Amino acid sequence: xxxxxxxxxxARLHRALLGGQVIAASSPQGRFSDGARALDGGTLDEVxxxxxxxxxxxxxxxxxxxxxxxxxxxxxxxxxxVHLGLYGRFREYRGIASPPTAGTRLALTSDxxxxxxxxxxxxxxxxxxxxxxxxxxxxPDPLRGDDPAPAFEGMRRRSAGIGNVLLxxxxxxxxxxxxxxxxxxxxxxxxxxxxxxxxxxxxxxxWTLLRTLMADGERRGxxxxxxxxxxxxxxxxxxxxxxxxxxxxxxxxxRRCSTPINTWELGGRMVFACPVCQPx
DNA sequence: GCTGCATGATGAA
DNA sequence: TCATCCTGCAGCA
Numbered sequence: 001x002x003x004x005x006x007x008x009x010x011a012r013l014h015r016a017l018l019g020g021q022v023i024a025a026s027s028p029q030g031r032f033s034d035g036a037r038a039l040d041g042g043t044l045d046e047v048x049x050x051x052x053x054x055x056x057x058x059x060x061x062x063x064x065x066x067x068x069x070x071x072x073x074x075x076x077x078x079x080x081x082v083h084l085g086l087y088g089r090f091r092e093y094r095g096i097a098s099p100p101t102a103g104t105r106l107a108l109t110s111d112x113x114x115x116x117x118x119x120x121x122x123x124x125x126x127x128x129x130x131x132x133x134x135x136x137x138x139x140p141d142p143l144r145g146d147d148p149a150p151a152f153e154g155m156r157r158r159s160a161g162i163g164n165v166l167l168x169x170x171x172x173x174x175x176x177x178x179x180x181x182x183x184x185x186x187x188x189x190x191x192x193x194x195x196x197x198x199x200x201x202x203x204x205x206x207w208t209l210l211r212t213l214m215a216d217g218e219r220r221g222x223x224x225x226x227x228x229x230x231x232x233x234x235x236x237x238x239x240x241x242x243x244x245x246x247x248x249x250x251x252x253x254x255r256r257c258s259t260p261i262n263t264w265e266l267g268g269r270m271v272f273a274c275p276v277c278q279p280x
Numbered sequence: 281g282c283t284g285c286a287t288g289a290t291g292a293a
Numbered sequence: 294t295c296a297t298c299c300t301g302c303a304g305c306a
Binding site for chain 2: 002006052087177223247
C-alpha cells in the first residue's frame with residue numbers, strides 16, 4: 001500500500017522504532033551488503049519522507065556495532081534512500097524479531113527492535129548532492145505542508161489528462177492510483193480533462209482535500225475516502241469496497257447517483273470514474 | 281501448486 | 294508505449 005500516506009507513516013513509525021539508536025545493519029539477501037556494511041554500527045538520527053521516497057539519516061560511529069559501550073565520536077553523515085515501488089515491504093518488530101526471509105534486502109536492528117525491508121525498487125546510500133537533485137525533481141508534497149503553487153503551475157503547462165498528470169511525481173509527489181481516482185471523484189473532475197483546463201478554485205479544493213485525506217490515511221494506515229453520509233449501501237463486492245467511491249468499483253453503483261462506475265486505462269494504470277458525477 | 285494481478289518508476293524504443 | 298524490475302497475495306485448481 002505504498003502511496004505517500006504510507007511512506008510518511010513509515011517515517012514516523014521508524015523514527016519511533018529506531019531513532020537515536022545504534023544500529024546493526026545487514027543484507028540477508030546480499031544485494032545491499034556493501035551499503036549495510038557502511039551503515040553497520042551507525043546511529044539513526046532522523047527519518048524523513050518526501051512523496052514516496054524515504055530518507056534515513058545516519059552518522060557513522062566508526063567503531064563498529066560495539067560502539068555503544070565506548071565513546072561514540074560523530075562520524076560523517078550517511079543517508080539511506082528507500083523507494084518501495086510496487087512490491088516493497090517493511091516488517092517491524094519490537095522485542096523478538098522473526099528471522100528475515102531470504103528476500104530481505106536490509107535488516108536494521110537495535111537493542112530492542114528490528115526493521116526488515118524486502119522488494120524495494122530503490123535501496124541505496126546517497127550523498128547530499130544526489131539527494132538535493134532528487135528533492136528538486138519531486139513536486140510539492142501535500143503531507144509536508146509544501147506550497148502548492150508549483151503544482152498548479154505544473155498542471156497549467158500540461159495538456160495531458162489530469163488523471164495522467166496527478167501520477168506524475170514531478171508535479172505533485174505522493175499521489176498513487178487510489179488517491180488519483182478518489183480525489184478526482186470528490187472534486188467532480190473527469191480524469192481525461194486536460195490538466196491545463198483545471199481552474200485555480202478547483203485546484204485549491206483538490207489540494208485541500210488531498211491534504212485532509214492523505215493525513216487521515218497517514219494516521220489510519222489505510223486509505224478511506226468515503227464520507228460518513230455516503231457510507232450506506234454496503235455492497236462489498238471487492239475488498240475495500242466500503243472505503244472508496246470509485247477505485248476498484250467498476251460496474252458497481254455510484255454512492256452518490258447510482259450510475260455504474262466506469263473504468264479504463266490511463267497512463268498504463270486503471271482509472272475509475274462516475275460518468276455522471278465526473279462529466280467529461 | 282500455479283496463475284495473474286497489484287496502491288510504482290525507469291529506461292529503451 | 295512497452296518491457297522490466299521483482300515480491301506477496303488472492304483466487305483457483
